[in-house]
Amino acid sequence: MKSYKELPDDAGSNIIGQVTAQANRLSKRLSSVKHTIAVMSGKGGVGKSAITTNLATALTLKGYSVGIVDADINGPSIAKMMGVRNITLEYTKSGILPATSLLGTKIISMDLLLAEDDAPVMWNAQTQKDAFTWRTTMEVGALREFIGDTEWGDLDYLLLDLPPGSDRLPNVVELIPNLGGVVVVTIPSEVSHLIVKKSITMARDILKVPMIGVVENMAYYVCKHCGEPEPLFSPQNTPDHVFDEIRLGRIPFDPKLSLSNDSGTPYLSEYPDTPATKAITEIAHKIQNFFNT
Ligand SMILES: Nc1ncnc2c1ncn2[C@@H]1O[C@H](COP(=O)(O)OP(=O)(O)OP(=O)(O)O)[C@@H](O)[C@H]1O
């Protein structure tokens, strides 16, 4: 199949002109963003969105200006986790104003554009079968518009919460060629490690994106009776040594974190002394060091 760049005749749609104009808008917007970070995992449900929101909050609390792009177009969860689902986006001549969380993090998400809670994202095509064929192209186009049309202002950090799958990162790199780095999320199970190693190969070895590191989420839980860390997944609870060199930290499972995500309230400021808050804050600190900020 030919890409739009190779089309000899675009039947008057000027698709190349349109895409080029969008790409130019995107790179102009990104010129006011110091560092871009993609949060990814080959595996679904490991806590990418929870980590994105909490790292963004940790960096915001440290005084940085931070934005989040919910790059999960079909399963957006950032707006809910950041407590901005009910905000109506404002449009100005220079673009869409992102939603702003209680603490000042800026957010753009497909969720803010959907009218109903249960409305799925439907791509326009003659049939849904055609739409499926073009899905990736349309998703990349939507993401290009999302980032390019949003009035971010000056940002220190822009975090992108990716949908599951290591095949999503090449799309992001096409849009943001000088992506600052990647944070890979896993849980301590062999199944997750197996898949996540593929994500690392894709990011580091194939796409040559700077690897900030791996976060082991739900690494353990703290027993409420004895206060000791207990394994949540495999009984050995052994961290995989493959990640030793690039591990950013191990975040415990904490039901309060899940509750805060569900209610859209900032876990870090509500529970400043928990092991999970300490782990997340420490990871944010390592990110600062990575970028020398
Ligand atoms: N450390 C944690 N402690 C407690 N709950 C957590 C933790 N990390 C994530 N969760 C919860 O687990 C669920 C799944 O997390 P999340 O939605 O962030 O995963 P995801 O990797 O983004 O999923 P998807 O692949 O669907 O995008 C959410 O309800 C979230 O609040």
Ligand SMILES: [Mg+2]
């Ligand atoms: Mg998610």
